[in-house]
Amino acid sequence: MKAPLLQVRNLRVEFGQQLAVRDVNFDLFAGETVGLVGESGAGKSTLARALLRLLQPAQGSVQLAGLDLLKCPPAVMRAQRRNLQIIFQDPLASLNPRMTVGDAIAEPLLIFEPELTAAARRGRVAAMLERVSLTADMASRYPHELSGGQCQRIGIARAAVLRPNLLVCDEAVSSLDVSIQGQIINLLLDLQQEMGMAILFISHNLAVVRNLSHRVLVMYLGKLVEVASSEALFAAPVHPYTRALLAAVPRIPPVAGAPEPLAEASLAADSITHGCAFRDRCPYALPLCASTDPPLSEIAAGRWVACHRSHETLNPLS
């Protein structure tokens, strides 16, 4: 079996007393798209930032092709940054308003490929602009002159110009209209095919994640509660949280008898010291769930679930 591109082990992020990411383990392979879903506050973005060492985790390791990113010296880390790129939700806010689009795309080249001549750099920028379906003459424009979709294309161009191994998309299409969203996703897929990069796709849009991802990670209050292939997860979610999340998505046309929506959490995130963090909202909780936190265990090949009742056939939510 191929070695993973990225190996995340026991990753933990603390903000004071609060555990934002709780001992997360997963692998990411080259060319793979992995979706990361969960509600706001689940720790999705914090996990992504910790992977890229944009914040310092309390413990754990992140191995990129054998190198521990969390322990390597700053100079080594800086050199690795060209392999690790991220694009954000708000495409306009991610661009410097005082920099032309061309300069924004050229900046990573200036840093990581200083040997390039100015003409060669301009050529790379023009080629990249065309690659993201914009025109080379846009290089002289400023971000405020562009639409949201165009700004997100610039964000992608800037991230992809160095041909990274890993691209993190943090709600990268969430602020876009549905007709533009598809164009941006297809662009990401094309670039992935050309460059073979792995994509960690963070989104609260479950339908997008289902279609795009090879595998999906479901996160609840800092912990991974289910990991499975997209196919398996959406066909038959196992963890009660995954089930509730899927049931909450409105369908077209609407389905009759949709289950009661999940109640708001009553356990404060920082008060969970033992037991399953989801037990206060879980219709299937047992006394055991209040005392022992279920570990993420493999219940079938490639399918991991953190639930005491994952081996049972649970009645559908009603």
Add this chain to the structure above:
Amino acid sequence: MVATLSVDNLNIRFAHRTGTLEAVAGASLRIEPQECVGIVGESGSGKTQLFLAAMGLLAGVAQVSGSIRFAGNELLGAKAAALNRVRGSKLTMIFQDPMTSLTPHLRIGTQLAEVLVSHAGLSWKEARGAAERMLEQVRIPDPKRRLQQYPYELSGGMRQRVMLAMSLLCKPDLLIADEPTTALDVTLQAQIMELLRAARGETGMALALISHDLGVIAGLADRILVMYAGRIVENASAAELLLRPRHPYTAELLKCVPRLSGPRSARMPTLAGQPPQPGEALQACPFAPRCSRAADRCRVQPPTLAGSSMSQVACHFPLS
């Protein structure tokens, strides 16, 4: 029967450095008592401006013409005093961002009670009691304590429920909900949708639900209006429109919505091009540049919204 809201030939324009920007062009619609009408369209399609006009909340520089009547009374050009008798009580609106919709330095209780004091003439004490009951109705746990709190102490989902409670206090005849769930998670979205459904059942109010999310609209609306570039391009019952869209734009939009069931495909269906940018010159049919069915006629003769009252479409070559 008098429509709860009736809009006739509404035009909203803004002066723009490259000319005039048409936010809404010749829009006409009716919302009947107790009806839930969904309004879909992409950013900039004019769906919010149309309803801001009804609330008298348009920017001062907007040039407005046409007519908007609420229960038969003209709202456009009405004096603020006349508007204030209905808006906030019988005609209410909630917005996407529940944080900026609440006053940050006033307690929740004060903000809620104020509505009843000024509109229903209740004493502050009575109003607080009613506010507490309303918070209970929108399923806010421990409402007594919440009344004493400030907006920042509440989560986003809870703030949106406070906004909803506020808009329901005077038993409105029409609630305008502008992207009420867009800032929320799917689980919170499901809760708010459930509350809107319950509120309609209890009060019999009409609901105008504005969203770019067809799923949300599909879950609540009896009838759906589709807007594109400031125009209403299709108007049909929800069941009909979702299954048999007639305007090519509606059909394309539905195709673009990623699905949770059926075959998976990483590549998404797309709609080529992008919606017209502010100030961009429009063709006779503004959708023509992106439309696979467009012909010469679409570029010279503006299509008008036509058909029976059950199903209307503004297209020279609608799908059958």
